[in-house]
Amino acid sequence: MGNKALMIIDIQNDITKNYKKIIDRINQAIDWAVTENMQIIYIKHNNLSPGTRTFKADTKGAELVTEMKVVSDNIFVKTKANALTSEEFTEFIEKNGINEFFIAGADATGCVKSTCFNMTKAGYSVHVISDCVTSYDLKKMDEMYAYYVNKGCEVKELKDYMEGADRPVDDRLARTGTKWRQSMRLDGFGLLVEDMGKMIRFYRDVLGFEIKEEENTSNVYLVKDGTLFLLYGRKDFEKMTSRRYEYIKGLNGHFEIALYVDTFEEVDEAYKKAVENGATSVLEPELEPWGQRTCYIADPEGNLIEIGSWNKSYETKDLTEGC
Structure with a gap:
């Protein structure tokens, strides 16, 4: 075996059912990794929190899904998001000299995110197979691809790795109109409101936003935790844009x-x-x-x-x- 590994994270019965949309590609990735002489590693999560019934050890929910090919005995259990917190896993990769990882699995916003962050921080080479990861919230996937790239991971589709093509996921996103660009950053967001006074009182007095404007103002401009937050009167916005909107x-x-x-x-x-x-x-x-x-x-x-x-x-x- 070489120094590369395919790592499949938390594809267990209690994971989001969205895994069904990618399980065929995960199996394709396993076949590809076998032909490339990679180690095949499966990571399982056991939940020790008393307040939840999912991912409990020795339950069906904690078992790997039956649709997934299991071609090795390299199955390691973690109890935290970051796979590197599993001592057995870290001992295995050190013993076998593995320093390059191809990541598949779930959840893209949780355990995959944490593992990728910590592995790149530790100096490993990390490749996220974009169409082999999923989340309970699919709307966040593009955001997660951008996050992985920002943290030093390479992100490509499975076929690009199989073909050896050098086409990262942000190029793919460009063709759908959702490309993440370093030059374009999220500055903030705004709400078009009907009752400015009521909304100011709610965000200021209930949620603690430090709104300085009077309750009869036409708009609120607030930078909170580095993010711009706007409240804009609907009638004022319609007047400015010369359009009517549905609410x-x-x-x-x-x-x-x-x-x-x-x-x-x-x-x-x-x-x-x-x-x-x-x-x-x-x-x-x-x-x-x-x-x-x-x-x-x-x-x-x-x-x-x-x-x-x-x-x-x-x-x-x-x-x-x-x-």
Whole structure:
């Protein structure tokens, strides 16, 4: 065996059912890796958190899915997001001199993300097979591809690796109109609001946004945690653009605002405070299979807000986050 390995992360019965969309390509990747004389490594997650029933050791949910080809005995168990926290796994790769990894599996926003971050940080060469990873939230996949590239991973489709083509995933995204570009950065986002006073009071008094403008202002301009946050009156915006727009009544399912707190307890506290002060409850706080505690509320005009935590500080959550 050479110094390369295909690593399949957390394709277990309790993982997102979106794995079914990529399982055939994962099996193709396994066949390809075998022909390339790579080590084939399977990573399994065991959940030790008392507040969840998924990924529990010695349950069917923790077993590898039956649709996946298992061609080696290199099966290692982790209890944290980062695969390098498994001592048996790290001993195996050190013993066999493996320093280059091709990554497949799930969740792209959790355990795959954390493992890629920590492996590149440790000096390993990491290739993410873009069409062999998935997530419970497929809308975040393009964001994750960009994240992997930004952290030093190579990202390509399986056929590009099989053919040896040098066409990274951001070139593929360019053809769909969703290319991630270093020169174009997300500056912020805005909400077009009906009742400016009510919305200012909610975001300022309930969620703690440091809004300085008066409640009768025509717009709010706030930089929060490095991100621009705008509130803009609907009538003012229509006047500026000389257009009329349609607005959803009830819950707005087009997007969410994601907020982070450092501890699980703070998720519960923030949810309780928001609901007591007029927010609509959408999802009560719960511990998700990927290790995040999260909840959803809606602001007075129906915009979805997620409040979540990996039970670690915002500054360090990328180091170990995941399922």
